[in-house]
Amino acid sequence: MLIYLKRNLLAVVCVAMVFVSCKKNNSEDPTPAGNNKKGIQLATDAKFGSVLTDKDGKTLYFFANDAAGTPTCTDGCETAWPLYYSADASTDLNLNKAEVGEVTRADGRKQSTYRGYPLYYYAGDAAKGEIKGDGVGGIWFVAKPDYSLMLANAQLTGNNINYTSTYAVGDGKTIYLTDSKGRTLYAFAPDKNGVNTYTKSATQEGIWPVYESEVLNVPSAITKTDVGVITVATISKKQLTYKGWPLYYWISDVKRGDNNGITIKPANAAVGSVWPVLQLNATVAPAQ
Template sequence: MSIYVKKNLLALLCLGLICAASCKKDKPKEEEPVQKKGIQLATDVTFGTVLTDSAGRTLYMFATDVAGAPSCSGGCETIWPLYYSSSTSTDLNLNAAEVGVVTRADGRKQSTYKGYPLYYYKDDLAAGEIKGNGVGGIWFVGKPDYSLMLANAQLVGADTKLYTSAYVEGSGNTRYFTDSKGRTLYAFSPDKNKTNTFTKPDLSNNAIWPVYEETLKSVPSVMAKADFSSITVFGKTQMTYKGWPLYYFNQDNARGINKGVSIGPAPGYWPVLMLTSPVAPAP
């Protein structure tokens, strides 16, 4: 082989090595999968978007925790173990501002979503299982898009007296509706079906009993979406339940407070909304 041919072969070999090194250098690195941490969102065929932990296990909310303090302990916690993660969330579709932490009476920490402490259910043995929804009518799968929630709590009027669901003095929890963050919702007993008779045209009394303005999305499974609708009240869109226009009470300055039940000529003049509430009377 001539020296000329050898030189050409050597040049070609060097050029090939340079190109290979250049191609290797220019090839983009494959991105490593982001490790999931904290609360995640998952899609379920029955419940839509639900809350899970980083491994895909379903998280639940407890209606008795409406005030934001965990009330499931002892034997209850054996069935509904608490969920806690020091990480908020790596899921970009979840509003991290809604994630929080509460310290339990025994000093342990528990993660919250929209103020509700979060739990597992013991019979959910694998990721994606949702066997605990609706248990006792007070346990619900965690969801980011509830428009309303169900509370299971004592009614305590602005007069500091305890009331039952019949609005007579007495102790015992009542199951009633709140907004998605635990603020109590009321009806005005003189109202008619889909007719607000309280709010003034100038909205001067709306600061006392604000109309509940919310678009209907998801509701806990014990509620029927067909029972909800909306009306227009002097430029505001007010949600209704069984025809009853829904209101807040301005003295309920924290979640789980229901002072409005004692306001009026008699307790129950401004009743809370319940699954057993009758259909509002026709106008």
């Protein structure tokens, strides 16, 4: 009888140990399930790959007009594109938390951001996982954590003068390429297809830094096959290209959204003739 009781007690202890072990493992699960999720999450879509969602799986979007980091979708725009905000830190361990932030809108409301881009919902997405807002107007794109390029839809300005997309003096937004954080990218007019003719030294590279990036993903408005990577031998760096044009930053664009580089030119040249921004309709860079 005593032996029987000891055996039963040992079995109970073993079961208890397994239960405690399982409970501990569940508490350390890096991907909380269901309602335990908080903040921005990552989801995988068959067409778009990795995308940002809220905790319930509702898709989030970037707005090209917000390249400078300031929310510009207001009033009636918000009916179709409600803002997204969560004060909770993301529980998704695959998300780069350093890229998550928030901005205070002009009316005092807060809005969550990723890589400085304010995040929105699309009213046309009726259910979790739907992505019907991508590409709307050529300026709304599903929010992704791995874009190599983005698009800005903004006023071109240099020396406090506004320019149109044809570099005539005047007001009007231009859609052009930026890096993944909204910093303006330029071409150098004398360059050839896949050939950087400007960067001959580290000093030059310090003035017009090359844009280093691997080709990961691009917004749906950009044809991915138009994007490539070259090696700049003089500085031993990789440089992204668009339609064969090597891409550069301008050192004096001190904040995202600045596009002052268009005015850098010889005295007798036209604005945008030497260092133009890269528009989607840019011609293919000439062969050597």
